[in-house]
Amino acid sequence: MMRTRQHQWRCSDVTFHCPNQGLCEQWITVINEQLSLLTNRPKSLLVYINPYGGKQRGKRIYEQKVAPLFHRACISADVIVTEHANHARDHLKTEASLEKYDGVVCVGGDGMFSEILHGLVTRVQTDHGVDQNQPDAELVPCSLRIGIIPAGSTDCICFATVGVNDPVTSALHIIIGDSQPVDVCSVHHKDIFLRYSVSLLGYGFYGDLLTDSERKRWLGPARYDLSGLKTFLSHNYYEGTISFLPAEDAVGSPRDKLQCRSGCHVCQHKLSSKDKQWDISEREKPDKDGSGWNVMRGKFIAINAANMSCACPRSPKGLSPSAHLADGTLDLILVRKCSRLDFFRHLLRHINTDDQFDHSFVEVHRVRMFHFQPLYQESISLDDLNETPKKTGCSPMCPAPTACSYNTIYSSWTCDGEILPHAAIQVSVQCQLIRLFARGIEEQ
Numbered sequence: 001m002m003r004t005r006q007h008q009w010r011c012s013d014v015t016f017h018c019p020n021q022g023l024c025e026q027w028i029t030v031i032n033e034q035l036s037l038l039t040n041r042p043k044s045l046l047v048y049i050n051p052y053g054g055k056q057r058g059k060r061i062y063e064q065k066v067a068p069l070f071h072r073a074c075i076s077a078d079v080i081v082t083e084h085a086n087h088a089r090d091h092l093k094t095e096a097s098l099e100k101y102d103g104v105v106c107v108g109g110d111g112m113f114s115e116i117l118h119g120l121v122t123r124v125q126t127d128h129g130v131d132q133n134q135p136d137a138e139l140v141p142c143s144l145r146i147g148i149i150p151a152g153s154t155d156c157i158c159f160a161t162v163g164v165n166d167p168v169t170s171a172l173h174i175i176i177g178d179s180q181p182v183d184v185c186s187v188h189h190k191d192i193f194l195r196y197s198v199s200l201l202g203y204g205f206y207g208d209l210l211t212d213s214e215r216k217r218w219l220g221p222a223r224y225d226l227s228g229l230k231t232f233l234s235h236n237y238y239e240g241t242i243s244f245l246p247a248e249d250a251v252g253s254p255r256d257k258l259q260c261r262s263g264c265h266v267c268q269h270k271l272s273s274k275d276k277q278w279d280i281s282e283r284e285k286p287d288k289d290g291s292g293w294n295v296m297r298g299k300f301i302a303i304n305a306a307n308m309s310c311a312c313p314r315s316p317k318g319l320s321p322s323a324h325l326a327d328g329t330l331d332l333i334l335v336r337k338c339s340r341l342d343f344f345r346h347l348l349r350h351i352n353t354d355d356q357f358d359h360s361f362v363e364v365h366r367v368r369m370f371h372f373q374p375l376y377q378e379s380i381s382l383d384d385l386n387e388t389p390k391k392t393g394c395s396p397m398c399p400a401p402t403a404c405s406y407n408t409i410y411s412s413w414t415c416d417g418e419i420l421p422h423a424a425i426q427v428s429v430q431c432q433l434i435r436l437f438a439r440g441i442e443e444q
């Protein structure tokens with residue numbers, strides 16, 4: 001393997017010359033023996049391919065770029081090309097004989113990764129008798145690692161954990177058996193489990209943008225630009241109460257410019273401390289006396305909870321450049337009501353070098369848990385939202401919920417690109433619940 005430009009890896013051939021055939025064979029035997037002793041290298045993988053993700057090139061990418069490398073590395077792979085949405089998730093949840101494999105590979109985008117995440121995590125909890133509906137449940141970490149071969153539209157999770165969206169680089173990380181622990185957020189509504197998230201939970205701007213872009217899937221990746229512009233011009237804001245438990249004992253802070261990189265000492269500190277006591281003790285606090293929790297009510301253009309930097313090729317530093325992959329925290333970014341021009345300035349800072357948190361209307365907190373309650377109690381579900389007629393023309397903040405439609409009072413949460421059916425949610429971070437075949441972004 002050799003490093004080329006911008007975090008890309010390529011195969012590197014080394015040729016040994018020796019006139020003695022016996023000696024050559026001895027070398028081959030010894031090298032193969034040494035390789036088989038490396039227990040972190042996977043020997044058997046379960047591969048799911050989404051043939052419809054991104055530009056619909058998942059199958060070709062796997063067959064032309066990845067399978068030949070697995071073959072050279074003597075990795076056997078059972079391949080399933082999905083036939084419908086949630087095929088991979090449901091297969092992992094119930095049918096897959098996971099004991100046969102050293103890892104699961106996802107060929108697709110962030111939505112496909114989310115399917116694999118839900119299938120695997122749910123399977124492990126079911127096997128261990130853990131009830132996912134309990135927000136306080138201590139989830140059992142997954143022993144199988146997940147590899148991501150990027151073949152979607154944005155591939156944000158691959159980019160934020162490898163540094164580049166390149167199928168060959170990702171395949172090489174899988175082959176050499178890299179391991180990167182990653183925190184997972186569990187999201188509940190009134191003690192009912194909704195979803196897991198590893199990258200972004202966004203209400204307001206990003207929730208509206210994703211909701212709109214789902215209706216424009218036929219446009220391909222360009223849908224994000226169009227929906228982004230439309231959402232920006234709408235300039236909606238939403239009222240609600242956010243309560244969060246700050247990660248007071250965390251090593252870093254969202255504005256410390258300490259980026260999570262390969263071998264990150266902040267994440268390793270979390271790994272070595274093995275002290276998960278806060279998990280239990282802190283969770284009890286809000287039920288007792290609310291101590292330790294911060295509560296804020298206000299009008300928000302966006303509420304973003306970043307579990308990782310959320311860097312992508314369009315925004316190479318991401319929504320929260322100093323968020324960590326595996327420190328047991330997430331960065332909660334609150335963008336309060338402001339002028340359209342100010343919000344534009346804030347957005348612009350995601351693609352230049354200025355500090356996007358350095359605005360009076362933006363605050364950021366490193367937290368372990370948070371709850372959000374919209375101003376009005378939700379009385380209708382997202383199904384109703386889909387049936388609601390287009391906006392009625394009243395302003396986003398209405399005097400009473402009955403006076404205007406659902407989508408002028410509530411935004412929706414986007415959870416790693418999927419839309420959640422409720423606005424009122426409880427979120428808690430499950431420290432290092434999964435591991436990826438990756439090593440974090442390497443310093444150049």
Ligand SMILES: Nc1ncnc2c1ncn2[C@@H]1O[C@H](COP(=O)(O)OP(=O)(O)OP(=O)(O)O)[C@@H](O)[C@H]1O
Pocket residue numbers: 049050051052053054055081082083084085086087107108109110111112113115151152153154155156417
């Ligand atoms: N065979 C299939 N037919 C239809 N949909 C599928 C199939 N397999 C998976 N899906 C669904 O397709 C959705 C989108 O897939 P994917 O994430 O791979 O691509 P994308 O949306 O283009 O990329 P990104 O999520 O990175 O923007 C996923 O939510 C997944 O559940």
